[in-house]
Amino acid sequence: xxxxxxxxxxxxxxxxxxxxxxxxxxxxxxxxxxxxxxxxxxxxxxxxxxxxxxxxxxxxxxxxxxxxxxxxxxxxxxxxxxxxxxxxxxxxxxxxxxxxxxxxxxxxxxxxxxxxxxxxxxxxxxxxxxxxxxxxxxxxxxxxxxxxxxxxxxxxxxxxxxxxxxxxxxxxxxxxxxxxxxxxxxxxxxxxxxxxxxxxxx
Amino acid sequence: xxxxxxxxxxxxxxxxxxxxxxxxxxxxxxxxxxxxxxxxxxxxxxxxxxxxxxxxxxxxxxxxxxxxxxxxxxxxxxxxxxxxxxxxxxxxxxxxxxxxxxxxxxxxxxxxxxxxxxxxxxxxxxxxxxxxxxxxxxxxxxxxxxxxxxxxxxxxxxxxxxxxxxxxxxxxxxxxxxxxxxxxxxxxxxxxxxxxxxxxxx
Amino acid sequence: xxxxxxxxxxxxxxxxxxxxxxxxxxxxxxxxxxxxxxxxxxxxxxxxxxxxxxxxxxxxxxxxxxxxxxxxxxxxxxxxxxxxxxxxxxxxxxxxxxxxxxxxxxxxxxxxxxxxxxxxxxxxxxxxxxxxxxxxxxxxxxxxxxxxxxxxxxxxxxxxxxxxxxxxxxxxxxxxxxxxxxxxxxxxxxxxxxxxxxxxxx
Amino acid sequence: xxxxxxxxxxxxxxxxxxxxxxxxxxxxxxxxxxxxxxxxxxxxxxxxxxxxxxxxxxxxxxxxxxxxxxxxxxxxxxxxxxxxxxxxxxxxxxxxxxxxxxxxxxxxxxxxxxxxxxxxxxxxxxxxxxxxxxxxxxxxxxxxxxxxxxxxxxxxxxxxxxxxxxxxxxxxxxxxxxxxxxxxxxxxxxxxxxxxxxxxxx
DNA sequence: ACGTAACCGAGACGGTACGTCATGTCTTTCC
DNA sequence: GGAAAGACATGACGTACCGTCTCGGTTACGT
Numbered sequence: 087x088x089x090x091x092x093x094x095x096x097x098x099x100x101x102x103x104x105x106x107x108x109x110x111x112x113x114x115x116x117x118x119x120x121x122x123x124x125x126x127x128x129x130x131x132x133x134x135x136x137x138x139x140x141x142x143x144x145x146x147x148x149x150x151x152x153x154x155x156x157x158x159x160x161x162x163x164x165x166x167x168x169x170x171x172x173x174x175x176x177x178x179x180x181x182x183x184x185x186x187x188x189x190x191x192x193x194x195x196x197x198x199x200x201x202x203x204x205x206x207x208x209x210x211x212x213x214x215x216x217x218x219x220x221x222x223x224x225x226x227x228x229x230x231x232x233x234x235x236x237x238x239x240x241x242x243x244x245x246x247x248x249x250x251x252x253x254x255x256x257x258x259x260x261x262x263x264x265x266x267x268x269x270x271x272x273x274x275x276x277x278x279x280x281x282x283x284x285x286x287x288x
Numbered sequence: 289x290x291x292x293x294x295x296x297x298x299x300x301x302x303x304x305x306x307x308x309x310x311x312x313x314x315x316x317x318x319x320x321x322x323x324x325x326x327x328x329x330x331x332x333x334x335x336x337x338x339x340x341x342x343x344x345x346x347x348x349x350x351x352x353x354x355x356x357x358x359x360x361x362x363x364x365x366x367x368x369x370x371x372x373x374x375x376x377x378x379x380x381x382x383x384x385x386x387x388x389x390x391x392x393x394x395x396x397x398x399x400x401x402x403x404x405x406x407x408x409x410x411x412x413x414x415x416x417x418x419x420x421x422x423x424x425x426x427x428x429x430x431x432x433x434x435x436x437x438x439x440x441x442x443x444x445x446x447x448x449x450x451x452x453x454x455x456x457x458x459x460x461x462x463x464x465x466x467x468x469x470x471x472x473x474x475x476x477x478x479x480x481x482x483x484x485x486x487x488x489x490x
Numbered sequence: 491x492x493x494x495x496x497x498x499x500x501x502x503x504x505x506x507x508x509x510x511x512x513x514x515x516x517x518x519x520x521x522x523x524x525x526x527x528x529x530x531x532x533x534x535x536x537x538x539x540x541x542x543x544x545x546x547x548x549x550x551x552x553x554x555x556x557x558x559x560x561x562x563x564x565x566x567x568x569x570x571x572x573x574x575x576x577x578x579x580x581x582x583x584x585x586x587x588x589x590x591x592x593x594x595x596x597x598x599x600x601x602x603x604x605x606x607x608x609x610x611x612x613x614x615x616x617x618x619x620x621x622x623x624x625x626x627x628x629x630x631x632x633x634x635x636x637x638x639x640x641x642x643x644x645x646x647x648x649x650x651x652x653x654x655x656x657x658x659x660x661x662x663x664x665x666x667x668x669x670x671x672x673x674x675x676x677x678x679x680x681x682x683x684x685x686x687x688x689x690x691x692x
Numbered sequence: 693x694x695x696x697x698x699x700x701x702x703x704x705x706x707x708x709x710x711x712x713x714x715x716x717x718x719x720x721x722x723x724x725x726x727x728x729x730x731x732x733x734x735x736x737x738x739x740x741x742x743x744x745x746x747x748x749x750x751x752x753x754x755x756x757x758x759x760x761x762x763x764x765x766x767x768x769x770x771x772x773x774x775x776x777x778x779x780x781x782x783x784x785x786x787x788x789x790x791x792x793x794x795x796x797x798x799x800x801x802x803x804x805x806x807x808x809x810x811x812x813x814x815x816x817x818x819x820x821x822x823x824x825x826x827x828x829x830x831x832x833x834x835x836x837x838x839x840x841x842x843x844x845x846x847x848x849x850x851x852x853x854x855x856x857x858x859x860x861x862x863x864x865x866x867x868x869x870x871x872x873x874x875x876x877x878x879x880x881x882x883x884x885x886x887x888x889x890x891x892x893x894x
Numbered sequence: 895a896c897g898t899a900a901c902c903g904a905g906a907c908g909g910t911a912c913g914t915c916a917t918g919t920c921t922t923t924c925c
Numbered sequence: 926g927g928a929a930a931g932a933c934a935t936g937a938c939g940t941a942c943c944g945t946c947t948c949g950g951t952t953a954c955g956t
Binding site: 522596599605609617638639642643648663666677 | 802840845852859
């Protein structure tokens, strides 16, 4: 006897999309603390149990919403443009800072700081981005170790301004950072001068 | 006529300290989401109303606890050691990453991401740190604009690793960053080569 | 088209009964001021929200508990026995004075005196009882107005002794009151003497 | 050695009067449940501790306020008018029902139902009133036992309407009750007819 | 006149109950 | 068997009073 491949109603794609859309919408309109599962279900006109059936936590909803959103709005993340570091950084910074995206990134960070199980969601999320940047940097001549470090520097700047909000994330910043990164790669290959002395020595 | 400056029982300093100590203790032992006002009151053996009387929100308790703690454990933040960039960065990174401090910093960031009114608390908190670093960088020869940028880079790295937790915040990282910063200052004064071409141009 | 009559989980009858039983139990064991919603929920092992969902106030819980209890313990309120006034009053007085019932009636009165919204709960509660007595009195020949007055007299005596507690509510009292009432009905129909001398009679 | 009779500041009579006046005022304006010690202190512009120093419970404040008030407003309770039953009942019912007095009587009853130690305050309070009425009834020819019973009937009616509030306490009611009482006294001396049969007998 | 003891107002303290909200689970009915 | 509706126990929220405990300041004796 052939085992039945599936019984019962299939997952309702409309409900899934309604939940993710409601999450994005709430994320933009409200503070994170008001993006409750209750509110998402209300907004999406969906049963609360439907959410619990398909997503293990609010964090994961937010993440999936963010990925869904990223996929829809950044159609070509791995295109030819990424060959050029400056273009990549400009797109990255400006995209992250946009009113549509920033609240989502901030929400993900907030959850990660509050909830352990969501911390590695953020871990994976950022790791994917760093991996892309690392490969670009290596194509620009950076060693694996250096590209690791420099992608932390690059994304650190992004998240820091996102977090603190004291200064803009714009194309100028992207260009400055691109220059810094290129400079660092070159310096790593042919050191300019004597390094700094050890602390405590004259 | 001067109205009476105070009537009635004075604020109990022991209760204040108990609340802050309980907050620090919970911050270290638990996830942020378990650091409820309820839990703080329980831990501090204090009436809940006493907390509401003196602190407007959980965020402010956490901040005050953090400041209280910083004051008690970092007795000399502006000492002679800060003359040396590398020493400063080592102390900053290692101190921030310590098991005692990291949870507090993370808690402050979490609140800032969730609560609008607390966001500028983080703003001021980080501004003070950047100001110190900026003055060090300027003593190392950086222009005001460059020191602004480089302190963002430096603290961005710190907060990024604090946030994502994918890599250590140690002395090696501090040294690498010190080198990057010094390199950037020098490059700003005597550019090494031709800059990168404009994107989109041949 | 008739809209859907109900969706979702039904009200849990066990929870309802548990709340009412807990209320009766607390009413007997404690002073009224200790019969808090908190305590009822604890005693009934029921969520506090469940109580707020179904009852608008503590007063209404107590009323429903009392009615539920009255229904369970006075199984035949409209039976043949009530044809006889004396039997009805004996049952009413002795029942009200019993250790099981008196605390409940006193508790209801206490709340009514303290809380406006509970006052009309007592209003309805007592009105139902007076209505029964009124119909008995009318079967005994009393006019509507007189039966209204006499049922106030009869229940007034009951509540007064319940309130002050200076004398018993027993069968002797019931009999005396039955006699008083019958006397009053007869006197209303054929005045004993020249009360106010009828015009035209000697 | 003779113990010192008193040292230190004397009790502030103004504060005492302010508390009692505030209590009477609140009793009239609010529900009993809003007459909190907090509210009394606020209204009287008096420290809360001053209340706790002199009065053991809210009930006692209410009682003292009531006595204070009665003394001030009912200068001659035992005048010649009490010779006449109807006049006495009219004054009693209308006085009790007045907007100034009813809230106070209700408050006393409420406390008596809730607080055991205050129950006999109500006991004594009502006993004094019944004693007056009893002596009037005996002057109208009632036996001691009958006058006991009839004064319960008379005051029962009063308190019942005060408690339930479903009907007025006015001069008509007083007259009707006076007639009922007179009728009962006469019937007790020369029974009209055969009494009712024992319940349960054929 | 001066000490000192008790009173006064104000108000902080640890508690407890309030009524509301969101959580994650369970149940019912419809599709 | 998926989905919407909605009841369930739980527990934190922020508020109001409770009764107690300081506080400075104010009387009003007794020396």
